[in-house]
Amino acid sequence: MTAAVVPSLAVAPAQADGFESKAQRRLNQLGCDAGPADGRIGDWTRTAIVRFQAANRLHQSGTLSQRTRTRMYADRQVRCDRRPVVRSGQGRRVVVSQTQNYVWLVQANGRVLAQGGLVDNPGELRPGSYRVGSLCGRQAKIRMNSDHGGQLWLPYFTRFANCGVGFHRIPVDKSSGNQIHPDWLLGTNYRLSSGCIRLSQRVASRMWTFAGVGTRVVVVR
Numbered sequence: 001m002t003a004a005v006v007p008s009l010a011v012a013p014a015q016a017d018g019f020e021s022k023a024q025r026r027l028n029q030l031g032c033d034a035g036p037a038d039g040r041i042g043d044w045t046r047t048a049i050v051r052f053q054a055a056n057r058l059h060q061s062g063t064l065s066q067r068t069r070t071r072m073y074a075d076r077q078v079r080c081d082r083r084p085v086v087r088s089g090q091g092r093r094v095v096v097s098q099t100q101n102y103v104w105l106v107q108a109n110g111r112v113l114a115q116g117g118l119v120d121n122p123g124e125l126r127p128g129s130y131r132v133g134s135l136c137g138r139q140a141k142i143r144m145n146s147d148h149g150g151q152l153w154l155p156y157f158t159r160f161a162n163c164g165v166g167f168h169r170i171p172v173d174k175s176s177g178n179q180i181h182p183d184w185l186l187g188t189n190y191r192l193s194s195g196c197i198r199l200s201q202r203v204a205s206r207m208w209t210f211a212g213v214g215t216r217v218v219v220v221r
Helices: 020-029 043-055 066-072 201-210
Strands: 093-097 102-106 112-117 128-131 141-146 152-161 165-169 197-199 216-220
Touching (some): 020 043, 102 201, 165 201, 197 201
Antiparallel strands (some): 152 165
């Protein structure tokens, strides 16, 4: 895959003084990864708000609206890191939600083996049912794939659609060994891939083991 298209992160207005640290702590308690509870609503915290809003089917504004605050402190809400699988059929499968920017690895008995946020490009990958496998003469699975420009590693590459589209870890710069963006951008639409689905190292490695050739991949809006 080619390097990512990287739109600017939207800037939201800061929240009122005295509320920010409490909100950050609450988001971290709910597995949303808001970063340090330093009282500053920056990009990291805004992505955590988006993850919470996505998990709880709220408008993904990245700001602490009254509705978002109410849900955050309610007796019951959906955690960012443990979500119910969206409707996607039965059986062993990988499920991708483009609305939530989220993926589940589901075993045959319905148990979720692993789950987590993702970065994708809905303009390139359409909803539908796919299978892991070789396409256009290219290998199904490549432990250390490379982008077309030869500058990036795409670890744990697992192909399933459109010749070049697969799951992989966030691309790693070959020179520095660093990811091209932090994990806290996963689970949001603040970055776009070139079509592939970027995952954390943890989820990508689980995907590599779970999604053998023939594994069904269900992509839903």
